[in-house]
Amino acid sequence: MDFALTDKQKMIRNITREFSEKYIAPVAEKCDQESYLDPVVMEEMKRMKYFGTCIPKEYGGAGLQDDTISFCIITEEIGRIDASWSITTGVHASVCAYPIYKFGTEDQKERFLRDLATGEKIGAFCLTEANAGSDAGGVQTSAVKDGDEWILNGSKIFATNGGIAKTLLIVATTGMKGRRKELTVFIVDTDTPGYSVGVKEDKLGVRASNTSELVFEDVRLPEENILGGVGTGFRIGMQILDYGRILMAAQCVGLGQAALEASVKYANERVQFGKPIGMFQGVQWKIADMGVAVECARLLTYKAAYLCDQGMDYGVIGSMAKLKASEAAMQATHDAVQIHGAYGLMKAYAVERYFRDAKMAEIYEGTSEIQRMVIAQKLLRGRF
Numbered sequence: 001m002d003f004a005l006t007d008k009q010k011m012i013r014n015i016t017r018e019f020s021e022k023y024i025a026p027v028a029e030k031c032d033q034e035s036y037l038d039p040v041v042m043e044e045m046k047r048m049k050y051f052g053t054c055i056p057k058e059y060g061g062a063g064l065q066d067d068t069i070s071f072c073i074i075t076e077e078i079g080r081i082d083a084s085w086s087i088t089t090g091v092h093a094s095v096c097a098y099p100i101y102k103f104g105t106e107d108q109k110e111r112f113l114r115d116l117a118t119g120e121k122i123g124a125f126c127l128t129e130a131n132a133g134s135d136a137g138g139v140q141t142s143a144v145k146d147g148d149e150w151i152l153n154g155s156k157i158f159a160t161n162g163g164i165a166k167t168l169l170i171v172a173t174t175g176m177k178g179r180r181k182e183l184t185v186f187i188v189d190t191d192t193p194g195y196s197v198g199v200k201e202d203k204l205g206v207r208a209s210n211t212s213e214l215v216f217e218d219v220r221l222p223e224e225n226i227l228g229g230v231g232t233g234f235r236i237g238m239q240i241l242d243y244g245r246i247l248m249a250a251q252c253v254g255l256g257q258a259a260l261e262a263s264v265k266y267a268n269e270r271v272q273f274g275k276p277i278g279m280f281q282g283v284q285w286k287i288a289d290m291g292v293a294v295e296c297a298r299l300l301t302y303k304a305a306y307l308c309d310q311g312m313d314y315g316v317i318g319s320m321a322k323l324k325a326s327e328a329a330m331q332a333t334h335d336a337v338q339i340h341g342a343y344g345l346m347k348a349y350a351v352e353r354y355f356r357d358a359k360m361a362e363i364y365e366g367t368s369e370i371q372r373m374v375i376a377q378k379l380l381r382g383r384f
């Protein structure tokens, strides 16, 4: 068993850390407060191919489609500075671009992947609706066949990148399979008539990222825009989320790491009762617990990524990674605020933002309760 990163992975970590500190850090607080993605950072991100991480070079991507550990390292390093950016690039690449590469026809890859790989077009994955949160079976957005085309009607909510995306993966019902809804994934170009963006959400955390409602009114789609075949939507949708969870776990590792680093710095600097507060056992134990939680989360996340790259089943480990990492980030950011005292509640200190961002990760890409349900179901079937 080798826990060492390759030279290439170490280089990717160094480059992304340097990039994030240089470009993202200076504007992170402003973008959080004013709820927008900085356009200069966006252009630099495109230049660095952070939108095409897991797309093969032949489609203009960075060629890390078989190196999910590197994709995790990139997401972790961006998340260490600003979770809004890691969710933006992570969602774009992991649950929109990668599924087109994985399940798409050659024609779909040619038509959609190149612009996604360069970031020329931003991608989104849209499953959630007003009546379909944890339960994908509640999807009501429907697609009805009309000659060679499908007509899409309905609305999606809470779509990351929704308001800025040009390429969407939409999960819609296309009929019934016995007593269950038949689901199908459609690739939607947002230039298609009948498409519009609804409410942009004003959120607690990851505030700079775009979370929006999307509306579809008689949107006509060619048969060639179906991803993976009619009726495969539930299976594909779950596989898309399995992969996405590894990256959301990586983002939380970065967030937890940021909270730990900020706490160590503050605990060494802040003096009370004549010594740095890091000398007090009550503070030391918090730092120790943060370090353990973040490292456990990192190990599970890299293991899920490793299994994925080996072509092995990573579903349950991916869920464990997402659960552990989001809860580790929550614990670490909670303790980070505590260690900072009143200063930790002020906008002037980044731990205030980390704390709000971490809460979000316990909800999106499957809540902690749903992760526990998925993990328990697999374990109870004897799949260890």
Ligand SMILES: Cc1cc2nc3c(=O)[nH]c(=O)nc-3n(C[C@H](O)[C@H](O)[C@H](O)COP(=O)(O)OP(=O)(O)OC[C@H]3O[C@@H](n4cnc5c(N)ncnc54)[C@H](O)[C@@H]3O)c2cc1C
Pocket: 091, 124, 125, 126, 127, 128, 132, 133, 134, 135, 157, 158, 159, 160, 161, 203, 206, 211, 360, 363, 364, 365, 366, 367, 368, 369, 370, 373
């Ligand atoms: C910032 C952000 C970004 C998002 N991005 C996207 C995106 O890009 N695409 C997308 O499709 N969606 C996205 N979502 C939606 C997100 O995935 C859902 O919010 C999430 O799956 C939960 O659905 P819900 O909010 O409707 O909660 P509900 O499903 O209504 O759950 C409410 C509560 O009940 C619990 N619960 C539900 N069912 C069970 C059960 N069987 N057992 C135990 N407890 C249960 C839940 O854990 C939760 O605590 C995003 C959400 C946020 C906040």
